[in-house]
Amino acid sequence: MPTTLAAQLAALELGHFSIASDPGARPLARPEPEAIDQTLAAVWSDLFALFTDTILEDQAEELGWGFVNLFHRAAAKASTRIDRATDEIRLLLATNDGSEVHTAELEQQVERAQAAEGEMLALEALRETAAALYLAETGSSWKPAGGSRLSHDAVSTSAVVQGREFLKARAEGKRRAAMPEGTPVIFAGGRLSFGSADDAKAYGDAIWRTLDRVRANVADMVLVHGGDGKGADRLAASWAERHKIPQIAFSLDTRLGARAGFRRNEQMLGLKPRYVVAFAGNGVLERLVIQAKERGIAVVDRRGPLGTNPKHHARTSGEAVAA
Structure with a gap:
């Protein structure tokens, strides 16, 4: 006769039973x-x-x-x-x-x-x-x-x-x-380094201020970004979470190698966004801006220093030099 509990259970041949709530x-x-x-x-x-x-x-x-x-x-x-x-x-x-x-x-x-x-x-x-x-x-x-x-x-x-x-x-x-319901707005920006904490804060403030203005025009806004946890995407994602704005993050498909960034551009633009909000970044981001304009998508351009409008920055810089 089996003496241990394990042996007794084994002798019962309970393998055909299952315990389910x-x-x-x-x-x-x-x-x-x-x-x-x-x-x-x-x-x-x-x-x-x-x-x-x-x-x-x-x-x-x-x-x-x-x-x-x-x-x-x-x-x-x-x-x-x-x-x-x-x-x-x-x-x-x-x-x-x-x-x-x-x-x-x-x-x-x-x-x-x-x-x-x-x-x-x-x-x-x-x-x-x-x-x-x-x-x-x-x-x-x-x-x-x-x-x-x-x-x-x-x-x-x-x-x-x-x-x-x-x-x-x-x-x-x-x-x-x-795919949350609403109007897609693409946010794009790279990783930057700053000379001081004040510059970094000014850049972050520019991102939040710009997104506030876009949201004022797009009540059902859905923020679309690349999901970078260390760059401008992180600041944009934090803004969206604080304001309860739905987000869609398109991460890079690393299997595509150098093509990954361009493929992500195609996927994001395929959502037919209302705006592309562009801060400074690399060549892939520049290509995103070009493609958006080719498709008639409005671009909110903030690729100037510390998140400024590059045309406005160039104009004001020229006026300062003339003065």
């Missing part, structure tokens, strides 16, 4: 937004107070990034579970035989997808609150190390019962997350 028995209510705000703000405050005046103070920004990333990764895992359930729903619909067993299995997969979707939306809400705390602490917009920071439609498909309707709603939700 009943989605219908799980609570589907998500945490209240006010509770999320208060709880994460308290945790964040205590966490960073712990680092102040310690050897970890210089690591605070990186640790804060990791705090936000906890929720981002968990939401991504929930999204993967939705995708798996969605594949099962699609397969069951394709092989539908009208039997009660088949119908019950389809309903179970829809319930699993709904439960995972509720988790994903709740975790995304936690991530966005944590990202706002990160922005307030560091002055920078939070972005994941890889992939995209998508926020799915707040209108959940959890009310959907039929498999085909769930698939349609899921596809629409993913489309909206990847």
Whole structure:
């Protein structure tokens, strides 16, 4: 006779059994937004107070990034579970035989997808609150190390019962997350170095001031940029997050080598933007401005020193010399 618990379990030959939670028995209510705000703000405050005046103070920004990333990764895992359930729903619909067993299995997969979707939306809400705390602490917009920071439609498909309707709603939700509704405005700018902190601040102020003016003309603005975490894109992304402006970041496809930047230009211009806001950058950016003008897209040109209009700067410089 087996004496250990492991041996007894092995003797029972339970390999054909699986343990799965009943989605219908799980609570589907998500945490209240006010509770999320208060709880994460308290945790964040205590966490960073712990680092102040310690050897970890210089690591605070990186640790804060990791705090936000906890929720981002968990939401991504929930999204993967939705995708798996969605594949099962699609397969069951394709092989539908009208039997009660088949119908019950389809309903179970829809319930699993709904439960995972509720988790994903709740975790995304936690991530966005944590990202706002990160922005307030560091002055920078939070972005994941890889992939995209998508926020799915707040209108959940959890009310959907039929498999085909769930698939349609899921596809629409993913489309909206990847491509927010609104009028695209491209922002482009490179990495610059400055002679003083005052110059750097003046440049950052110029970016925010310019985007404020563009937004005044485009109420449903969607900011499109390259997602650079260290250059002008970072300043523009921070502005967008503070003003709750949807963003689309087009990262470089490194597999294309030197062609990557030009390919990104084509993708961004393919959105048919209302404006291209251009600050100083490299030759790829210059090409973006040329292509935008060729397509009749208005260019807000701020490629002069410290984010000024180059024509205005040249005119005022000439007047100063003449004087």
